[in-house]
Amino acid sequence: MSKIIQSSIARKVVMALSGIFLVLFLALHFTINFTSVVSPDTFNELSHFMGYNFIVQFIMQPILIAGVVIHFVMGFVLEIQNNRARGVKYVQYKGSANAPWVSRNMIISGAVILAFLGLHFYDFWIHEMAYKYIEANPEDPTRYYAETVEKFAPFWRTLLYVLSFGLLSLHLWHGFASSFQTMGVNNKYTPSIVNFTKIYAVAIPLGFAFIAIYHHFNPIIH
Amino acid sequence: MKIYLKIWRQKDASSKGKMVDYTVEGIEGDMSFLEMLDILNEELISQGEEPIEFDHDCREGICGTCSLQINGRPHGPDTRITACQLHMRSFKDGDTITIEPFRAKAFPVVKDLIIDRSAFDRIQQAGGYISVNTSGNTVDANAIPIEKDKADHSFNAATCIGCGACVAACKNASAMLFTSAKVSQFALLPQGRVEAADRVLNMVRQMDIEGFGNCTNTGACEVECPKGISLENIARMNREYLSASIKG
Ligand code: HEM
Ligand code: SF4
Ligand code: FES
Numbered sequence: 001m002s003k004i005i006q007s008s009i010a011r012k013v014v015m016a017l018s019g020i021f022l023v024l025f026l027a028l029h030f031t032i033n034f035t036s037v038v039s040p041d042t043f044n045e046l047s048h049f050m051g052y053n054f055i056v057q058f059i060m061q062p063i064l065i066a067g068v069v070i071h072f073v074m075g076f077v078l079e080i081q082n083n084r085a086r087g088v089k090y091v092q093y094k095g096s097a098n099a100p101w102v103s104r105n106m107i108i109s110g111a112v113i114l115a116f117l118g119l120h121f122y123d124f125w126i127h128e129m130a131y132k133y134i135e136a137n138p139e140d141p142t143r144y145y146a147e148t149v150e151k152f153a154p155f156w157r158t159l160l161y162v163l164s165f166g167l168l169s170l171h172l173w174h175g176f177a178s179s180f181q182t183m184g185v186n187n188k189y190t191p192s193i194v195n196f197t198k199i200y201a202v203a204i205p206l207g208f209a210f211i212a213i214y215h216h217f218n219p220i221i222h
Numbered sequence: 223m224k225i226y227l228k229i230w231r232q233k234d235a236s237s238k239g240k241m242v243d244y245t246v247e248g249i250e251g252d253m254s255f256l257e258m259l260d261i262l263n264e265e266l267i268s269q270g271e272e273p274i275e276f277d278h279d280c281r282e283g284i285c286g287t288c289s290l291q292i293n294g295r296p297h298g299p300d301t302r303i304t305a306c307q308l309h310m311r312s313f314k315d316g317d318t319i320t321i322e323p324f325r326a327k328a329f330p331v332v333k334d335l336i337i338d339r340s341a342f343d344r345i346q347q348a349g350g351y352i353s354v355n356t357s358g359n360t361v362d363a364n365a366i367p368i369e370k371d372k373a374d375h376s377f378n379a380a381t382c383i384g385c386g387a388c389v390a391a392c393k394n395a396s397a398m399l400f401t402s403a404k405v406s407q408f409a410l411l412p413q414g415r416v417e418a419a420d421r422v423l424n425m426v427r428q429m430d431i432e433g434f435g436n437c438t439n440t441g442a443c444e445v446e447c448p449k450g451i452s453l454e455n456i457a458r459m460n461r462e463y464l465s466a467s468i469k470g
Contacts, residue, residue, distance in 0.1 A: 006430070007426065007427070007430060008396075008398075008426070008429070008430050008434075008435075008436045008437070009426055009459075009460055009463045009464075010467070011436055012436060012437060012438075012460075013460075013464065078394075078436045078438065081435060081436060082393070082394035082395070082396075082435040082436055082438070084327065084433075084435075085326060085327050085328070085394055085395040085396070085433060085434055085435030085436075086325055086326060086327065086393075086394075086395045086435070087325060087326060087327035087330075087395075088239075088325055088331075089325070090291060090294065090322055090325050091228070091230070091241055091320060091322055092291075092293060092294035092320045092322070093294045094293065094294030094295050095393055095442070097294070097295050097299075097445075098295070098391055098440075098441070098442040098445035098446050099393070099440035099441055099442040099445070100440075103438065103439065103440040103441065104393050104440055106438060174439075178438070178439040181439045181453065181456070181457050181460075182437075182439065182460060183460065183464075184457045184458070184460040184461030184464060185457060186453060186454045186456075186457030186458075187454075
């Protein structure tokens, strides 16, 4: 690991691979969440499977958490090193003249996503862990839909989720295509990769935002 | 034209510098940017003041020494040119122009607007060459057929003049565009393949030792490079680096 930290290109590769991994995970996460809008039963089934399957819980979940941690820790390492590399700051620096805002502010969009992940973990993950392993409640394969919809009842939470998805969109807009460049892919497929990045970066966060807003306005009537 | 200037003045490497205001009059649009500075310096000298030190040599965009950050951009507002190729017609009467040295920890200021870019020389020395036996049995390079496409890309990479604008523009002060141009010009040719793996590992190691930042693919370097060196070279260097690292 220390050897990897020593090479700038290796650090970038860690960033890119963990980023691509998170992009793939995000697509899976979205697919499962979307079923909560079309079929609560399917959503319950899938959630229960993810929550109690051994491979998902004890192999895939730790890999995912490691992926997120590696990604944002390396992100902060890069940011600190890159700030130091300038030395004396410019009196006038026209960053917007030669690079888009999103590419220059990955640390801002990333930090907002990290803050969101804090809230998201508190909302769902901590709750799940407590329910299953601390309170040791019995399995209930039908509880997930109602729990999820209830989460989006408060306006503030729905708003925070939607805002975070906006910044996630900006992060992906640069990050997804950038990770291909880092991995050495820059060829005749690059324009298609950039186009796909733009579609993905808009569609996925928009989809997540739709789900949150949908549940906010369609509460379960008891 | 009357031009207001804010210029970085710094006595020597160890002093603290600051921006100083100047005014020059009688500037014509056809004058080059450096001629404008010459006029200012003549005035300063005639008033018994220290002239402003700035680097320049060829004044035609080939030596790469004129490392000026003008209004927040390396080599000024126009693209595909060096500061010496910039003309005053790109500015208007009454404009205020900010001039600073290129900023990077690896490019320390020597005096005023002059920076020490020997970090680039050390990256070159770490592998930016091919070892050729010159004892008299040297094979003519043209004896080896090379695909046109590769020869063109290699030539384009070789047009890098080592000016440092890529580092100056990059928010991370990364030297990836420069280093990748120097790696690519050889990596694409059969003569360069022989030492390709060691070359890329050594040059990237030296680049990191010099304290340049990590590339985050913002693409600012490509936009500001006076020679239009493409980001493709960075991707190629990354490929070369990864395969050389994996092969050990
Ligand atoms: C946990 C909070 C996060 C932080 C602090 C963070 C921070 C960063 C930073 C600083 C970069 C480097 C900028 C660059 O290289 O262009 C980056 C790149 C990237 N991030 Fe994130 N990020 C976070 C979460 C995410 C998530 C959730 C995803 C995907 C769903 C993601 C995907 C990417 C991708 C694909 C890259 C591009 C890698 C490359 O440039 O080679 N990030 N991130
Ligand atoms: S890559 Fe372009 S900007 Fe960088 S040193 Fe070479 S010529 Fe200058
Ligand atoms: S003085 Fe030679 S490139 Fe500008």
